[in-house]
Amino acid sequence: MKPAGMSELVWAAVLVFVAAFLPWMVNGYWLSIGVTAMMYIALSTSWVMFSGPTHYISLATGAFFGVGGYLVGAGMSDYQQSFWLMAVIAPIVGAILAALIGFATLRLSGVYFVIFTLGLAEMIRNVVSWVQNNFLGSRGLYVLTDFRDQHIYWMLLAVAAVVYLLGWFISRSRIGFALRIIGGDETVARHVGINTATAKVILFTTTGFFAALVGAIIAPRWSYIEPNQVFSPQLSFLVVIMALLGGAGRLWGPLVGVIPFTILWEWVAIQFPNQSTLFLGLCFLLIVYALPHGMVGRIEELRARMRRGA
Amino acid sequence: MLDIVVSGLLLSGTYALVAMGLNLQYGVARIMNLANGEILILGALASFWFYTTSQVSPLLTLVFITPASFVVNWLIYRFLLTPLVRRAKTQGALEVDSILATFGMSFIIIGIVVSIEGGFFAYNFLLDPISIIGSTTSLNRLVAFVIACAIGLALYLWLNLSRSGVAVRAVSVSTEAAGLVGINVPRVSAFAFALGGAITAAGGVLISTFITLDGSIGVVFTLKALIIVIMGGVGDVRGAIVAALILGLVETAVATLIDPGLTLAAAYLMFILVLLFRPEGLFGRRAT
């Protein structure tokens, strides 16, 4: 095992430990920013696990997230189940769904894969709405719990930590190796005897599992679940964008993408309450031009320069 | 049955309007334009605004908003997107950059639109029933359909018969090869992007005459356009039109025969099935 890999893991452990104290260190407002950031860190990191090495851009995050949130809402509101039971069921359903999608998309590549996942997410949202309308009926999906932001924050932190650890192991395993070769050249990968299908499906299933889990954890925070908000395609895009801003080539890319991005987002929302969408758009453009390879690219460039200087 | 064919055809006209522009922008200029729906909304806003403030007919708005959108989109490509195209080493890198940049643009346009009109663009134009072979429909949908057909036909003929059209098609097949045979690829790309934007804005004007839109609904059209372009096969006008036809007819048939609640689900199912059997879309070329 390379020492660099180990030190990365130690760093991650320290960060997780420090991050766990956030609820005692800041007020409720900063904690709620922390929750948002942690949600995107967990989602983007699990997205990067699959899409980073393979270069397959998935826009299905919203579908899995939605399944998680929706199942918690429906289970608690219409069937009086406990949050914990639904939080266990939700990621399993998300994983099964992701596995099916994984198998279905094996032949697709490039932009066809991207838009396929998007279309699939939209189909799932429509089917869920239709089933609820015709068979379940509803008086609104309420998720009323006594959780507060710090509980949700810790749960998300735990998920993010697990995702990171898993990603770290995978990138050092046979599967991780296989994924990188797929990202390089899929035909080559097949020729050298790598079972590209299994590797892809396993990883995609993992991202589905975690996205649904995050959706389930966020549901009590939202308190009231509307299919059209919980299955938002915008979430899928934002997860991709935060990962890309950070840099999808590294597992820690999302971390350095999400945190500054969330703070920037907040700053814009406060400074320009009437035109925050417009100014966010301007920020996006500036970032794209100023950071060609995301935050990771910039950080590694600085590192290289420092080493050269030293 | 007749109702399904008539309504379905008219709806596919709408979809073709939504998708033809993006098809040019993605297929030729290689820009995955997530702000496509917002350009459509800009066209719709112009139409609504001129109609409600000075009773300008949307058909007249169409005449001057189409070239205006051409110019705006040309400027966008020339000054905002060209730097990204230049620095991108691979198609993948350009895709990532254009997703980020056009997502930003979509936010900017939403911001501009809601500062002009935050509510619904509700107005009525040519809201008169008309009977086509025994099936009732509205005049505004029919007009939009006829213009969509005209645009589609003109585009097809131009691409296949004119010199410049052939150049555009050459770029859509391969930028490298087109460059080798002496085609000015950056110019053709800018032209295709601008033309795509012009068609999209024209679509917005027409669609606003029969669908009530608002500043934030652009993403719905972007999603539909992406689906149709990919279903038809990137860079193929015929593909986009056939895909639009399939979606329009399937949606109307499902709504009439099975359950309106399943229309969109059925449309996406069709899309998924097409890709499962033809991973490069209906008319797409296998990647080499």
Next chain:
Amino acid sequence: MIRRSLMKIAAAGLVASSALVASAAAAQDVIKVGAIAPKTGPLAGGAVVTQWPNVQLWVEQVNARGGLDVGGKKMTIELIEYDDKTNPGEHIKLAQRLAEQDQVDFIVAPYGTGFNIASAPIYGRYGYPMIAVSAITDKMEELTERYPNLFFTLGTTTAFVDGVKEILVEQREAGAIGNEIAMVNVADAFGIELADRARELFTEAGFELVYDKSYPLGTPDLSPVMKGAKDSGAKAFVAWSYPPDSFGLAEQAIIEDLDVSVYYSAVATSFPAFSGAYGGKINNVLGAGGTNVDDPKVAEYRAAHLEVTGKVPDYWASANTYAALQILEQAIEGAGTLDRDVVTQYIKDNSFDTVMGDLSFENNVSHKFWSVGQWQDGVFRGVKGSNVDGAVPVRLKEGWAE
């Protein structure tokens, strides 16, 4: 390292905001009021009609009067507003900000059922009285028990369905419609909830739903829905719809010349833009809401709304939204303090003179609201409601000509 810089920024923010608080405290003659609602996103189209103009109107009017009289001291209102982009996560974060960072004295309840319920725990924790308007639910009892500072003013899901049911029953007795009803709904939270309740109540009342279909949010072509409803032959059409599709359904009904005596569509039918788009064609269309324009108070309010904001208010929740702000205003003045617990208690114990008439709360719920209105010659008048005066008789829909 990243954590540290995050905390540094946090610390800087704290210092900056405490400086602000200090300077505000020095000249404590302003009341800070926070408002969060969508300016962009799917709900923005409704919020810019019903929510934002009323907040603007209220603040301008109060400040033009020299402010609120709080225990003998005149205090003007400073409004702090944010755009939640119709995103629950964003809304929650901003609500926390209002409470902790901006430390506002009072808040305006959000726009939309989901957002009111999502922010109730936060506002509850800080004791903000929260007079919800655009929030309709059948769970009021459970919610107000959980959040004792949450008030409801616009009625329940059941009340809305009941209003429509009463009209249907009356018209059946009058012989204008038969037992058959064609019903459609948008397959999203509120649409599903209303349709679910309606299925129950309409069937109990002996009606038969000969056409009962949903359509997805964002359906581009509603003509198959309307053709289906038309083919069912029912003389009554009920749509539990949202803003964009309330317009779309009306358009299709005009095209199909839907032959019904009762036509109802839910949200946004009461928007001025609805009659702006379809003019006389939608005469005698029924919709959710209603108002009594002949009431001098309402007339005065509507004139002021137009003058200050440049916009015509809708004929439903606009007045309720303004009334909720009047309640807050009178409660602060009546309690004579900015202490939120005292003000909340004052709201519970007293009755308020508002544009909607005298409003008071029974277990945190006001039972004075309009449920069904009707476009009658260019004005959307209330025809059914709870404890409201000025309901006019329902007219029958007779064709869709101008």
